Amino acid sequence: MSDASYPDDLLYHPEHDWARVQDGAATFGITWFAQDALGEVVFFEPPDVGSTVTKDEPYTEVESVKAVSDVIAPLSGEIVEVNNGLAENPETINDEPYGKGWLVKVKLSDPDEVSSLLDAAAYRASLI
Amino acid sequence: MSSASDTALRRTSLYERHAAAGARLVPFSGWEMPVQYTGIRDEHLAVRRDVGVFDVSHMGEVQTCGPQATAFLQHVLSNDVRRIPEGGAQYSVLCREDGGILDDLFTYRLADCDYLTVTNAANHEKDLAWMQERAAEFDVDLIDRAPELAMLAVQGPRARDLVRGLADGRLPPRMHCCQRDVAGVPMLVCGTGYTGEDGVELLLEPEHAPAVWDALANAGATPCGLGARDTLRLEVCFHLYGNDMDERRNPIEAGLGWCCKDETGFVGSATVAAARAAGTPEKLVAFALQGSGIARQGNPIHGGGAVTSGTFSPCLERGIGMAYVPADRAALDTRIEIDVRGTVRPAVIARKPLYQTKGP
Numbered sequence: 001m002s003d004a005s006y007p008d009d010l011l012y013h014p015e016h017d018w019a020r021v022q023d024g025a026a027t028f029g030i031t032w033f034a035q036d037a038l039g040e041v042v043f044f045e046p047p048d049v050g051s052t053v054t055k056d057e058p059y060t061e062v063e064s065v066k067a068v069s070d071v072i073a074p075l076s077g078e079i080v081e082v083n084n085g086l087a088e089n090p091e092t093i094n095d096e097p098y099g100k101g102w103l104v105k106v107k108l109s110d111p112d113e114v115s116s117l118l119d120a121a122a123y124r125a126s127l128i
Numbered sequence: 129m130s131s132a133s134d135t136a137l138r139r140t141s142l143y144e145r146h147a148a149a150g151a152r153l154v155p156f157s158g159w160e161m162p163v164q165y166t167g168i169r170d171e172h173l174a175v176r177r178d179v180g181v182f183d184v185s186h187m188g189e190v191q192t193c194g195p196q197a198t199a200f201l202q203h204v205l206s207n208d209v210r211r212i213p214e215g216g217a218q219y220s221v222l223c224r225e226d227g228g229i230l231d232d233l234f235t236y237r238l239a240d241c242d243y244l245t246v247t248n249a250a251n252h253e254k255d256l257a258w259m260q261e262r263a264a265e266f267d268v269d270l271i272d273r274a275p276e277l278a279m280l281a282v283q284g285p286r287a288r289d290l291v292r293g294l295a296d297g298r299l300p301p302r303m304h305c306c307q308r309d310v311a312g313v314p315m316l317v318c319g320t321g322y323t324g325e326d327g328v329e330l331l332l333e334p335e336h337a338p339a340v341w342d343a344l345a346n347a348g349a350t351p352c353g354l355g356a357r358d359t360l361r362l363e364v365c366f367h368l369y370g371n372d373m374d375e376r377r378n379p380i381e382a383g384l385g386w387c388c389k390d391e392t393g394f395v396g397s398a399t400v401a402a403a404r405a406a407g408t409p410e411k412l413v414a415f416a417l418q419g420s421g422i423a424r425q426g427n428p429i430h431g432g433g434a435v436t437s438g439t440f441s442p443c444l445e446r447g448i449g450m451a452y453v454p455a456d457r458a459a460l461d462t463r464i465e466i467d468v469r470g471t472v473r474p475a476v477i478a479r480k481p482l483y484q485t486k487g488p
Contacts, residue, residue: 039152039355040167042440043422043447061469063422065168065440066355068469087420 004032007098011114012123013074015056018098021114026075029102030062033127035094039064044090046082046104053077053106055113060103062093075113077106140185141278141334145341149351157249159186162353172359172442174350175323176485179284181341181349182357185334188252189277190259193242194268201243204262204395205235206379206388212237217303217320220387222255223396227378227403231255232369234320236305244273244316244331248369262395278337282349283327283360285486290347291317291328299328311343322357324364324485359439362448363483365414371425371437372412372450381408381452383480411458412436413477415466417447421473423466429453430465430472443483447473 010018016034020027035041043063053059058070059079082104086092093101108114118126137160146153151162162183164171174180192201201209207220216237222230231251236244247255256272263270282291292299295317296309305318315332332340345351358368367373373382378396380388380403388394390401410433417423423438429451438449453464462477 039164040169042169043420045420063440065172065359065442066163068422068424 004036005098006032006120006124008120010098010120011074011117012120013056013072013117014123014126015072017072017074019074019114019117021075021108021111024111025080025105025107026077027102027105028071028074029097030071030093031123032097034069035097035101038062038069039066041090041093044086044093044103046084046086047079049079049082051079052109053079053104055110055116062090071103073106074117075106075108076110077108079104080107081105138186140183141337142183142185142341145338146183151351151353154354156354157186159249161186162351163355164353165351168353168355168359169442171350171352171356175284175325175352175356175360176443177285179282179286179290179327179349180352180356181344182281182283182352182354183278183337183341184281184329184357185278185337186249187279188247188249188255188272188274189279189331190245190247190252190256191243191271191273192245192259192268193271194266195241196266197241197243197268200263200266200268201235201245202392202394203266204259205233205245206384206394206396206400208389208392209235209243212243214239215300215304215306217305217318221379221384222258223379223394223400224375225396225399227380227396227399228375229369229373229377229379229382229384230258230375232367232373232384234318236316236318238305238316246279247274250370276333277331278334280330280332280337280340280344281321281323281327281357282330282344283321283323283325285325286348287325287327290344290349291330294343294347302326311340313340315340322366323360324366324481324483325360358437359442362437362439362450363441363443363481364485365450365480365482367412367450368437377452378403378408380404381410381412383412407455409455410452411455412450412452413458414450414480414482415448415464415475416441416444416478416482417466418474418476420447421468421471422447423449423468423473423475427469428467430467431457433457435466441483447475448482453477
């Protein structure tokens with residue numbers, strides 16, 4: 001597993017999700033803290049492209065050997081792409097939570113929601 | 129289960145070892161126990177391929193001794209206690225009069241009239257009270273040994289070699305026990321376990337457990353948590369009390385008829401014999417998911433029944449579990465559909481054990 005990290009170029013939701021926002025769209029994933037708490041991810045089934053996600057609501061699940069965990073949407077919008085590679089290699093979520101372990105890409109329906117997210121320093125502080 | 133915050137959790141004598149090793153500690157049956165050290169899958173595979181050590185000191189122990197120890201245990205335990213030789217071990221269940229399962233237990237015969245019975249942590253006080261109530265008519269002494277005994281399980285194909293290298297004599301064969309010094313510490317060494325692999329379980333004074341733990345780890349045993357213990361036992365379809373059976377289930381529907389010798393007249397035997405003759409509405413079966421996904425405890429099954437234990441099998445690399453299903457749908461190879469949080473997942477009823485170990 002990777003070492004703890006919370007990149008400065010991402011925004012964070014208190015439920016341990018991150019968003020990389022660019023031009024009215026965003027990539028979502030779970031944070032290092034979330035994957036560490038969950039343990040080795042053994043199953044991820046991507047949600048459907050075209051489905052809508054709502055900020056603060058669960059939009060998919062990740063599963064370790066021991067438990068299943070809801071993933072909360074940090075922002076609202078429509079899923080335009082999913083990381084299909086994770087079905088074969090779900091442990092990528094542990095190895096590269098901010099890189100190849102991304103979960104979905106979303107076209108944002110309310111870009112103003114971005115202002116409610118935490119920056120890396122605020123998220124790190126919330127973990128203490 | 130009570131929450132961690134308002135209940136003082138008990139700690140085993142190995143707590144400092146677990147904390148220092150960076151184990152993830154969770155509440156379990158009133159104890160603060162390690163669920164994993166590095167990862168459930170790694171620990172699981174260490175036990176299947178090499179050797180792992182588990183702290184299972186939360187388990188309880190009841191010693192039964194006195195002239196009528198055998199008669200008393202024959203009365204309360206489901207199996208034929210008279211058939212345990214001195215230095216032998218036997219699995220059984222403790223039943224209510226109506227056949228409801230109070231606990232499942234291993235009993236070791238230490239001497240002619242001296243037995244040690246290992247209880248599940250969550251049931252220990254209940255078992256002890258139940259046994260004490262029924263002991264009045266027998267010339268026996270029941271002693272709660274739980275506070276005086278730590279328990280370590282050393283399991284895996286290399287477990288015996290590793291422990292033998294630290295012991296002052298030969299280890300007991302499978303389903304036997306004997307007194308030995310291991311790492312210089314006197315203890316009861318038992319040829320039993322909960323993983324399907326060969327190995328031993330060690331019962332010793334808690335104050336000596338850290339030194340023995342260190343000796344086992346230094347000799348190459350991988351520290352393993354209760355997470356791997358659960359996946360290991362489920363692959364080989366060993367029951368977990370509270371999941372796969374409880375007081376609402378009798379041994380026949382739970383698939384534990386083999387450890388019930390109705391002719392001994394144990395408490396609950398009449399109900400067990402009747403259920404054996406008449407059959408039960410539901411039966412506990414093992415299943416494997418056919419595609420992706422992981423079924424979990426409580427997931428309902430289309431047509432009736434529910435999952436009692438479900439996990440991801442590190443060896444089979446798929447979702448596996450056990451479930452109660454209607455008896456007419458319990459045959460091997462029956463296809464079932466499990467409702468996993470709204471998604472229908474096909475599974476097939478499979479032979480036990482789901483994973484065939486090279487075995488003890």
